[in-house]
Amino acid sequence: MFANPRKILIGLALLAIALAAPAFVYPVLLMKVLCFALFASAFNLLLGFAGILSFGHAMFFGSAAYVSAQTIKVLGWPTELGILAGGAIAAVLGLVVGALCIRRKGIYMTMITLAFAQMLFFVFMSAPFTGGENGLQPVPRRAILGMIDISNDRVLYYVVLAIFLAGFGLIYRVIHSPFGQVLKAIRDNEPRAISLGYDVDRFKLIAFVLSAGLSGIAGATKAVIFQLASLTDVHWGMSGEVILMTLVGGIGSIFGPLLGAAFIVGMQNQLAGLGEWVLVVQGLIFMTLVMVLRAGIMGLMSDLSRWVSKLRASR
Amino acid sequence: MSDESILETRGLTKAFGGFTAIKDVDLKVRRHGFHALIGPNGAGKSTFFNLITRFLTPTEGTILYKGQDISRVKAARLPDLGILRSFQISAVFPRLTLLENVRLALQHGKGVSYRFWQNETSLNELNDRAESLLADVGLGGRGAEPAGTLPYGSKRALELATTLAFEPELMLLDEPMAGLGTEDIGRIADLLEKASHGRTILMVEHNMHVVARLCDRITVLARGEVLAEGTYAEVSSDPRVIESYVGRSDAA
Structure with missing residues (x-):
């Protein structure tokens, strides 16, 4: 895999684009894309590679946002510790929710994740430390490791890029690990995986915790970027949005969620002038994409590349 | 008795x-x-x-x-x-290759299956054994094909190879x-x-x-x-x- 020069070239080109991007695009928008790309990739680890549909991922994203905002703003923790704390709490939450829901199948499992997310939403809405409707703000942007000043959006962008690359790198490794092989086997044929001696519940639970923890890192980072943790982050709409990004980008493809996140965040940004109508337009685009592109944008791209190579071959 | x-x-x-x-x-x-x-x-x-x-x-x-x-x-x-x-x-894993299908049975005995931090290339040492098991059921040299595209009879053969990998x-x-x-x-x-x-x-x-x-x-x-x-x-x-x-x- 390392010997494939084409893949290395594509990787380097993408990295160059990511490094140069803030010169052309508003850095806060880019950071938002990176946060959601990490969130969607973590979600896709569950849906695309373990076959688990969670409709409550906002609880991991949002809880971590509150935890990082609380630890950094109120307790005065360093930024990097606040983000890690957010990820850790989300992972613990994932362990509890995961242990309770993976024993169920299909829609029942999904409903349990939704039920937990709703419960947490109401806890956060009424708890005094979340600031209720106002949220927790402003979260100070304290220098990373006491050295890197992140009050400048461009500098923060590179920090967020590093967080994203670390998180995405971990997801990539998980998918391409001995563990990932078993996960894909469970997704493809669960009874057979059991009959080969794999304790599928444990594999699913580990995947669930990893996904929750990484979603937490994304949410905690988001709180630092926008200096805000609010009810929007734990609302079920956020759980829906991450499903949308993954579906639009392409379930089970590694880069799909990145494209999906960029597409949805970019679209919301472009359509911001429409006000409430954004949701209607978004819904229509979503329906069209799901009906026309079953495998998402990634599926379309691989269809196109196959079509091009066929065209070349026929000449 | x-x-x-x-x-x-x-x-x-x-x-x-x-x-x-x-x-x-x-x-x-x-x-x-x-x-x-x-x-x-x-x-x-x-x-x-x-x-x-x-x-x-x-x-x-x-x-x-x-x-x-x-x-x-x-x-x-x-x-x-x-x-x-x-x-x-x-019972095959349709989106995995023939080699990966058989390797999943061999992998179990190695006790590395929970290692989500390890590169899957560490499993390559099992490839020779997997290939020879595939050859035993008449699927030799086809390890890189996805299992889902096999005709039904060959899927049965692949399943048998996976089963036999366990001895x-x-x-x-x-x-x-x-x-x-x-x-x-x-x-x-x-x-x-x-x-x-x-x-x-x-x-x-x-x-x-x-x-x-x-x-x-x-x-x-x-x-x-x-x-x-x-x-x-x-x-x-x-x-x-x-x-x-x-x-x-x-x-x-």
Whole structure:
């Protein structure tokens, strides 16, 4: 895999684009894309590679946002510790929710994740430390490791890029690990995986915790970027949005969620002038994409590349 | 007696609500034997099979494997004991390659399966063994193909290669010939015959030609109970067995 020069070239080109991007695009928008790309990739680890549909991922994203905002703003923790704390709490939450829901199948499992997310939403809405409707703000942007000043959006962008690359790198490794092989086997044929001696519940639970923890890192980072943790982050709409990004980008493809996140965040940004109508337009685009592109944008791209190579071959 | 049989059920019973699917079944599978479980549709073969493979939990009775009670053991633990099952519908991992399919069986023994931080290239040392297992079932040199695109007969062969990778002592096969064409039946039967040397096989099967050719002992189930047991010649001439099959299209 390392010997494939084409893949290395594509990787380097993408990295160059990511490094140069803030010169052309508003850095806060880019950071938002990176946060959601990490969130969607973590979600896709569950849906695309373990076959688990969670409709409550906002609880991991949002809880971590509150935890990082609380630890950094109120307790005065360093930024990097606040983000890690957010990820850790989300992972613990994932362990509890995961242990309770993976024993169920299909829609029942999904409903349990939704039920937990709703419960947490109401806890956060009424708890005094979340600031209720106002949220927790402003979260100070304290220098990373006491050295890197992140009050400048461009500098923060590179920090967020590093967080994203670390998180995405971990997801990539998980998918391409001995563990990932078993996960894909469970997704493809669960009874057979059991009959080969794999304790599928444990594999699913580990995947669930990893996904929750990484979603937490994304949410905690988001709180630092926008200096805000609010009810929007734990609302079920956020759980829906991450499903949308993954579906639009392409379930089970590694880069799909990145494209999906960029597409949805970019679209919301472009359509911001429409006000409430954004949701209607978004819904229509979503329906069209799901009906026309079953495998998402990634599926379309691989269809196109196959079509091009066929065209070349026929000449 | 107990060292002669590798698998034994005693008074095995399974009730679903008020319906008793399996009633007080005593069955002994001899070590290194090739045992068939037959019976008309609805006889409870699948239920019985799912009980001994631990996909269902018995209402009453015990399952002994090498004298050890396994009636409460988790299904995923059976491979470690040397028991491996197959499924009625071919059970491959369609989106993985042939090589990866077989490797999943080999990987289990290595104890690395929870390592989500390790690169999967660490599994490449298993590739030679996996390739040779594929070659044994006539799928040599096709390791890189996705399993989902294989024709049905080849999926069965792949499944067998995966099963054999475990070197199980006891193989439990659920209708291995179901859905196969004549040509494939011959091919898979050859492979099963080869695989049966030095191990024990218990299979549920409808195809009587295959049963007659491969099996040295046959148990007939009807309405959840053992109707008859013996060699093919004994069972096929038993009037009760004939009666239970009469007028049924699946008797062939």
